[in-house]
Amino acid sequence: MNAQSSRGHTVFKLNMVREGGSDNLSTTSEVCFADLAGRENEKTTQVTGERFVELSFINKSLLYLSGCIQSLGQQTHRRRLQTDHGSGTPKSKGVDMSKFRNSKLTLLLSNALSGNSRTSMIGTLSPAAAHFEESHNTLRFASTVKTIKVQAKAARAVDKDYRQLSFADAEDRSKPGPETYNAVKWALEMGYRLVDTAALYRNEKSVGEAIRDSGLSREDVWITTKLWDSDHGYEATLKACQNSLHQLGLSYIDLYLIHSPNTGKLVETWDAMIELQRRGVVRSIGVSNFGVPHLEALRSSGRQLPVVNQIEMHPMVYQERKPVLEFCAAHGIKITAYGSMFSGQQEQLERKEVAQVLAAHPSKTPAQVLLRWGLQMDFQVIPKSVRRERLEENMNLMDFELTPGEMESLSAMRGALHEYWNPLKSKVDLGRTDRGTAES
Ligand SMILES: NC(=O)c1ccc[n+]([C@@H]2O[C@H](COP(=O)([O-])OP(=O)(O)OC[C@H]3O[C@@H](n4cnc5c(N)ncnc54)[C@H](OP(=O)(O)O)[C@@H]3O)[C@@H](O)[C@H]2O)c1
CATH class of the missing domain: 3.20.20.100 (NADP-dependent oxidoreductase domain)
Structure with missing residues (x-):
């Protein structure tokens, strides 16, 4: 992988407020674009110094993100089981929100992952055989993400x-x-x-x-x-x-x-x-x-x-x-x-x-x-x-x-x-x- 370029995630948030309109309501919404750096193997990448420190932080934040995603996936699974077994309104236990506080990345993305959102993920892979492990990890991560069901609901705001x-x-x-x-x-x-x-x-x-x-x-x-x-x-x-x-x-x-x-x-x-x-x-x-x-x-x-x-x-x-x-x-x-x-x-x-x-x-x-x-x-x-x-x-x-x-x-x-x-x-x-x- 590139030994020179710096490693980092980019998160861009856009907050929008809509006022007026025929219903005279004010509503707010947030659009969040996150460009995540991929997980790299610390041993094989051979970067050192500042780049190595960045890489460790990146891997740590991705680990925390993965933990949140898994927790959300389990919640979706529990809810499906409750519904399939005819228990009426699903009594989901909810997701442990404290997990979102483990890293700046998960904190920043908490709204996008929180259920009341519409979230898409694009995984990009390297075709090189040398990067098979990273590509495999990305695909595994993407398949966990696919199990999560989120639903965007408009909350009425202020008259x-x-x-x-x-x-x-x-x-x-x-x-x-x-x-x-x-x-x-x-x-x-x-x-x-x-x-x-x-x-x-x-x-x-x-x-x-x-x-x-x-x-x-x-x-x-x-x-x-x-x-x-x-x-x-x-x-x-x-x-x-x-x-x-x-x-x-x-x-x-x-x-x-x-x-x-x-x-x-x-x-x-x-x-x-x-x-x-x-x-x-x-x-x-x-x-x-x-x-x-x-x-x-x-x-x-x-x-x-x-x-x-x-x-x-x-x-x-x-x-x-x-x-x-x-x-x-x-x-x-x-x-x-x-x-x-x-x-x-x-x-x-x-x-x-x-x-x-x-x-x-x-x-x-x-x-x-x-x-x-x-x-x-x-x-x-x-x-x-x-x-x-x-x-x-x-x-x-x-x-x-x-x-x-x-x-x-x-x-x-x-x-x-x-x-x-x-x-x-x-x-x-x-x-x-x-x-x-x-x-x-
Ligand atoms: N979140 C909170 O902690 C908190 C605290 C206080 C209040 N509030 C909310 O805010 C609302 C308004 O606050 P507030 O009632 O304390 O104060 P306010 O609206 O400033 O004043 C209400 C008082 O003014 C009188 N009044 C009404 N129209 C008037 C007029 N045209 N000319 C002269 N006096 C008039 C009313 O008496 P009459 O009814 O006899 O007309 C009432 O005693 C409350 O009803 C409550 O829902 C919330």
């Missing part, structure tokens, strides 16, 4: 429509029962199509009832709900999701979020979210109140990233949260803003920065100005109200536009609502990282 409605903590806002039921029903009648709820709010049952009674088809309504902190952990997450589905009376959730990183076990919990998406009971998965270190923990563990990070986001916290906004923008994670209307706090809504903008838009209200700011910042806004007239008011945002100067003066606001927790700063705890299923 960019502004007509969204959410419900806050049952303690003091949208209480389970008639308050939630009526608000959701009115909102759906008016044209809202997104309901944001959470296990914590204890109003999922009323949300589900109102949706069923609305007469709208399930596909026309977007339901986001959240996994509460006490349910972190792999098995607990799977169970909590079943409970939310039961409460909502639905067969699937459009977007399931980890409510906060507070109780840790981030990768372990996220692996269960990936598994839920794989099973089809959850269409998209995301997080809430995650700061850069929490998102980085998922990324560096080789996991697919959330499609959404729902955080407190309004002009007063905009400057201090720029790092998390920038991270999310760089990785195609949509920001859902909560607290957009300063949580309804009258004294904050009357602040001079808002009043100045209102002077130029006399027919508008502080809530509308703040929601419009959120939309123009390209955040998904989820204004909450249990009052019919305010639901109407919060929808009327498209007949005016804030100027760049108005946007800037609002973005420079400072202050705190003292209304919300700030788990963005909570410590990073990965939990177990070997529970993952490679099918996402």
